[in-house]
Amino acid sequence: MKGLPAKATRQHTKNHNSRLVLRIIYEDEAISRADIARKTGLTRTTVSTVVGELIEQGLIEETGAGQSSGGRLPILLRVAHEAHSVLALSFEDTQIVGALVDMRGSIQRRVSLSLYGYRPEELPGYLTRLIEELRADVTTHILGIGLSMPGIVDPVHGIVRRAVNFGLVDVPLRQWLQDQYRLPVYLDNAAHLAALAEYMFGDGAASGNLVVISIGVGIGAGMVLNGALFPGDGFGAGEIGHVVVADNGIRCNCGNVGCLETVASVPAIVRAARKWFSDPSSRLRALAPSAAAVDLDIVHRALEAGDPGVASVVEEAGYYLGIAIAHIVGLLNVERIVVTGAVAVLGLPFLEAVKVSLARHALAPLAAMTKVELIPERSDAVLLGITAMVLDQELGLLHTRVRLS
Numbered sequence: 001m002k003g004l005p006a007k008a009t010r011q012h013t014k015n016h017n018s019r020l021v022l023r024i025i026y027e028d029e030a031i032s033r034a035d036i037a038r039k040t041g042l043t044r045t046t047v048s049t050v051v052g053e054l055i056e057q058g059l060i061e062e063t064g065a066g067q068s069s070g071g072r073l074p075i076l077l078r079v080a081h082e083a084h085s086v087l088a089l090s091f092e093d094t095q096i097v098g099a100l101v102d103m104r105g106s107i108q109r110r111v112s113l114s115l116y117g118y119r120p121e122e123l124p125g126y127l128t129r130l131i132e133e134l135r136a137d138v139t140t141h142i143l144g145i146g147l148s149m150p151g152i153v154d155p156v157h158g159i160v161r162r163a164v165n166f167g168l169v170d171v172p173l174r175q176w177l178q179d180q181y182r183l184p185v186y187l188d189n190a191a192h193l194a195a196l197a198e199y200m201f202g203d204g205a206a207s208g209n210l211v212v213i214s215i216g217v218g219i220g221a222g223m224v225l226n227g228a229l230f231p232g233d234g235f236g237a238g239e240i241g242h243v244v245v246a247d248n249g250i251r252c253n254c255g256n257v258g259c260l261e262t263v264a265s266v267p268a269i270v271r272a273a274r275k276w277f278s279d280p281s282s283r284l285r286a287l288a289p290s291a292a293a294v295d296l297d298i299v300h301r302a303l304e305a306g307d308p309g310v311a312s313v314v315e316e317a318g319y320y321l322g323i324a325i326a327h328i329v330g331l332l333n334v335e336r337i338v339v340t341g342a343v344a345v346l347g348l349p350f351l352e353a354v355k356v357s358l359a360r361h362a363l364a365p366l367a368a369m370t371k372v373e374l375i376p377e378r379s380d381a382v383l384l385g386i387t388a389m390v391l392d393q394e395l396g397l398l399h400t401r402v403r404l405s
């Protein structure tokens with residue numbers, strides 16, 4: 001604390017203590033002041049003061065008496081999680097989804113707006129409509145607005161650097177929203193937030209490190225390292241979709257040839273499967289009237305029906321993803337890597353291909369200790385990630401795992 005004026009130091013300590021106490025209560029659901037003191041190492045006087053302030057702020061409340069080993073029953077404390085909410089806005093392929101989410105990740109209200117016919121200059125109007133709808137007659141306290149966008153997002157300055165699908169370049173979205181609504185505003189990239197959601201609200205074993213790879217129309221990854229989201233110096237950490245893995249591959253939207261997205265994204269898998277449509281061994285013709293009608297669902301059904309061509313397509317996509325994951329493993333040695341997104345419907349055959357390829361392309365002991373999981377796309381993953389971001393920034397609640405209520 002050297003160099004800070006005494007008052008700032010006191011403020012900082014107070015902040016630190018109140019965040020610590022809030023986190024303990026958040027994790028425990030119902031806990032006494034004495035147990036908080038025991039768990040935090042703070043004095044009981046300090047705990048009482050901090051608890052008093054948190055009650056005054058409406059963040060926690062007393063919830064009746066707990067068990068006692070004799071003597072007076074202790075009063076338990078809980079987080080008033082339904083009294084506060086995060087206003088989350090998620091930009092998706094064809095729509096913007098907005099939601100009010102409480103502190104435990106329960107979605108209280110949800111609205112969406114189709115992006116059909118969208119023009120970039122209409123963005124403020126879209127956002128205003130969604131936010132007004134979500135705030136109408138709201139009875140909870142809104143902790144802040146969080147926003148997710150596919151593309152390069154600078155969360156430090158609150159600027160959308162480049163979101164190709166929405167025609168946005170260097171848009172200071174945070175400033176605009178703060179001016180409009182006088183609320184704290186946070187934004188980040190969708191793949192980063194999907195990782196944050198899994199870290200905070202997922203079912204996996206708790207660990208400080210996690211990589212989540214989201215595969216849909218595009219491919220992006222988010223990394224939680226030592227309990228914090230790793231953004232990268234240019235906020236592009238995890239942009240693995242445009243790492244070239246296939247020599248002599250096809251040209252990607254980004255201008256390079258053979259990017260991971262050209263061989264392992266959902267459109268790439270569907271495109272490759274369609275080539276098998278007229279093959280005599282193919283089951284696709286029994287499932288779709290034409291090659292053009294083949295989509296991911298039909299690819300999945302053909303795979304289940306034992307279509308050998310489709311199986312080879314899925315295996316090849318897994319092979320290339322395995323190469324990309326081998327690089328992540330070699331660089332980071334993160335034990336748990338989650339693959340999610342629409343691609344997850346391909347299930348075990350895809351996951352097995354990824355694992356075989358990873359074993360071939362990474363150092364054996366590192367590959368052996370890496371758990372690659374394929375988890376179904378959760379429609380609310382990004383909304384939960386946005387919630388985690390705002391809870392972390394506003395209340396310091398990230399270093400915890402909570403059960404979804």
Ligand SMILES: [Zn+2]
Pocket residue numbers: 241242243252253254255256259261
């Ligand atoms: Zn590319």
